[in-house]
Amino acid sequence: MKVKIYTGILKRIIFGRSIKKMNFHFQKDESGKYYRKHYDDDDKEGIREIKKYCRRRLLRCTLNDDSMERSTTYRANFFKSDKGIFGGGKYYFCAYCGRILTKSKATVDHIIPIALANRSPRHKRMLTIRGIKTVNDVRNLTASCLKCNSRKGSSGGLWIVRGYFGKSWIRVMLKEIILLLIGGIALYYLCNFLYNTGLYEFLLEK
Numbered sequence: 001m002k003v004k005i006y007t008g009i010l011k012r013i014i015f016g017r018s019i020k021k022m023n024f025h026f027q028k029d030e031s032g033k034y035y036r037k038h039y040d041d042d043d044k045e046g047i048r049e050i051k052k053y054c055r056r057r058l059l060r061c062t063l064n065d066d067s068m069e070r071s072t073t074y075r076a077n078f079f080k081s082d083k084g085i086f087g088g089g090k091y092y093f094c095a096y097c098g099r100i101l102t103k104s105k106a107t108v109d110h111i112i113p114i115a116l117a118n119r120s121p122r123h124k125r126m127l128t129i130r131g132i133k134t135v136n137d138v139r140n141l142t143a144s145c146l147k148c149n150s151r152k153g154s155s156g157g158l159w160i161v162r163g164y165f166g167k168s169w170i171r172v173m174l175k176e177i178i179l180l181l182i183g184g185i186a187l188y189y190l191c192n193f194l195y196n197t198g199l200y201e202f203l204l205e206k
Helices: 009-021 044-056 074-081 114-119 121-129 146-152 158-166 169-196 199-205
Strands: 002-006 025-029 032-038 060-064 091-093 100-102 107-110 141-144
Touching (some): 002 044, 009 025, 009 032, 044 060, 074 107, 114 121, 141 158
Antiparallel strands (some): 002 060, 091 100
C-alpha cells in the first residue's frame, strides 16, 4: 500500500520537515507533487495514524493499492499478448487516431490512466466491472502514437471510450470502411445532383 500526502507550497514549508521525519519521500509525477511512503497492507495501525495526522492538518492523503501503480513490464506484456495487424507483431494501429505504426514507433498507453485509477473510485470501478484487477492488465493497455499519448495524458472521458473502441484493429478498419462508404455515397449524390440540375455541363463549359 502506497500512502501519498499532497501538499501545496505553503503546507510543504510548514509540514514538510515533520513529514520527512516519518520517512516519507518527496516526488512529483503526472498526478502532482506529494510525499510518498510504502506501508504493508497489514500495518493497519500505521495507516490509521498517518490518516489521523493528515486529517488534523487538513492535508489530502490517498491510499494507493500496489495493483494501481505502473509496472516495469507492462509494455513487454502488451506486445507479448497483442500481435498487432494480421498477427505479425510488426505493425499496430493507434487506438485514438487510427494511424498505422511500426512496433518501434508505437507507445503503450493505459486506457484508464494510472492517475485516475488511483484517485477516482469511479474509474477504479470501471476496471473492476471489466474484471481487471490491476491497471497494468493488457485489457487496459493499447497501442498509441506518441502525439495522441501526449495529448491524452491522464485525461478520461471520451479518451477512454476511444481507447477501448480503437483497441481492436478490426474495429478501426470497420470505422475507416464506414467513413469511406459514407464519403462515396455523398460524392455519388453530389455528382447526381449536379448532373440533373444541369450544373455539370455548366461547370464543364467553364
